[in-house]
Amino acid sequence: MRINPCKLLTSVLYSPLFFLIILLFNSSIHAASEEKKKPNIVLVLMDNFGYGEIGVYGGGVMRGAPTPNIDSIAHEGFQLTNYNVEAECTPSRSALMTGRYGIRTRQQPDGPPRGVWYGITKWEITLAEMLSDQGYSTGIFGKWHLGDTEGRYPTDQGFDEWNGIPRSSDRAFWPDSNSFSPGSHPDAVFTHVMSSFKGQKPKKLEVFDRAKRATIDRDITDNAIDFIKRKAADEQPFFAYLPYTQTHEPVDPHPDYYGKTGNGSFADVLAQTDDYIGELLETIDDLGLKEDTIFIFTSDNGREGVPRSFGFTGPWRSGMFSPYEGSLRVPFFDSLARSDSFKKSFQ
Numbered sequence: 254m255r256i257n258p259c260k261l262l263t264s265v266l267y268s269p270l271f272f273l274i275i276l277l278f279n280s281s282i283h284a285a286s287e288e289k290k291k292p293n294i295v296l297v298l299m300d301n302f303g304y305g306e307i308g309v310y311g312g313g314v315m316r317g318a319p320t321p322n323i324d325s326i327a328h329e330g331f332q333l334t335n336y337n338v339e340a341e342c343t344p345s346r347s348a349l350m351t352g353r354y355g356i357r358t359r360q361q362p363d364g365p366p367r368g369v370w371y372g373i374t375k376w377e378i379t380l381a382e383m384l385s386d387q388g389y390s391t392g393i394f395g396k397w398h399l400g401d402t403e404g405r406y407p408t409d410q411g412f413d414e415w416n417g418i419p420r421s422s423d424r425a426f427w428p429d430s431n432s433f434s435p436g437s438h439p440d441a442v443f444t445h446v447m448s449s450f451k452g453q454k455p456k457k458l459e460v461f462d463r464a465k466r467a468t469i470d471r472d473i474t475d476n477a478i479d480f481i482k483r484k485a486a487d488e489q490p491f492f493a494y495l496p497y498t499q500t501h502e503p504v505d506p507h508p509d510y511y512g513k514t515g516n517g518s519f520a521d522v523l524a525q526t527d528d529y530i531g532e533l534l535e536t537i538d539d540l541g542l543k544e545d546t547i548f549i550f551t552s553d554n555g556r557e558g559v560p561r562s563f564g565f566t567g568p569w570r571s572g573m574f575s576p577y578e579g580s581l582r583v584p585f586f587d588s589l590a591r592s593d594s595f596k597k598s599f600q
């Protein structure tokens with residue numbers, strides 16, 4: 254492992270989820286020590302997704318779409334009611350990946366050229382790197398948002414494979430906008446869906462426009478399921494990170510879900526997401542991995558900060574970008590590996 258103990262100890266460490274994963278990892282190793290198995294980890298990270306969306310937090314049906322599959326994670330494992338993150342996408346994801354305060358990971362530009370400085374500093378030690386050092390296969394399927402230049406893509410920061418978008422979802426507005434001016438600024442370029450393997454330069458796939466926007470979470474689910482099945486066949490412990498995208502603006506449901514709930518696009522995406530989570534849980538169960546897999550569902554920050562936009566923070570004030578709980582207090586579920594032996598290790 255490439256940890257410098259002095260540097261680590263003297264750093265200010267932050268992300269509660271980062272440490273929870275390490276705690277769960279160690280506890281599950283202990284619980285499964287007789288079998289000498291390492292627990293698989295599936296981490297679903299929602300985007301701009303508030304405290305009040307899921308059924309067990311008072312959302313679900315009240316938000317226009319029941320969420321039985323996501324609720325089931327809380328029923329079988331545990332649910333946190335005061336889990337806190339940072340106020341927007343990049344710092345929150347940076348803290349999650351490194352365990353450090355987002356501001357310490359150098360993800361903010363100091364000035365032009367923006368692209369050179371944008372993203373986690375290359376020498377930061379990520380969760381994916383730590384798990385790789387423990388023999389895990391690591392895959393990210395979805396939105397990275399922690400660097401979009403050479404050396405700062407997910408497969409430069411510890412992940413074995415990636416399929417998704419490097420930046421944020423609002424870039425999907427650009428290709429379909431008649432006010433977009435190509436060449437007006439060096440950064441005025443369309444985002445592409447990208448894919449890469451560790452050690453390779455990422456390939457650009459489709460342009461990330463509104464049509465692609467509506468189907469990308471389906472792709473994320475399919476790619477993650479494919480990854481999980483491949484690693485299960487190889488009996489390889491895995492870390493599957495799924496940063497879903499479609500609850501961030503623009504909220505465009507998949508065509509299969511558009512209008513399905515009759516309660517608007519956000520409810521359609523909520524129903525869609527719950528079905529995708531159901532597919533992931535069913536895949537894990539069908540592969541016989543239920544006892545060996547930690548399944549986490551949470552969000553990078555609360556609802557969209559734009560007042561006209563979608564989302565619900567439950568009883569908490571305001572939304573993302575703010576210092577209030579509507580921004581910082583988000584849903585969190587953990588399956589606790591859904592195994593009796595694992596649960597006993599906490600008793």
Ligand SMILES: [Ca+2]
Nearest residue numbers: 300301342553
């Ligand atoms: Ca976000």
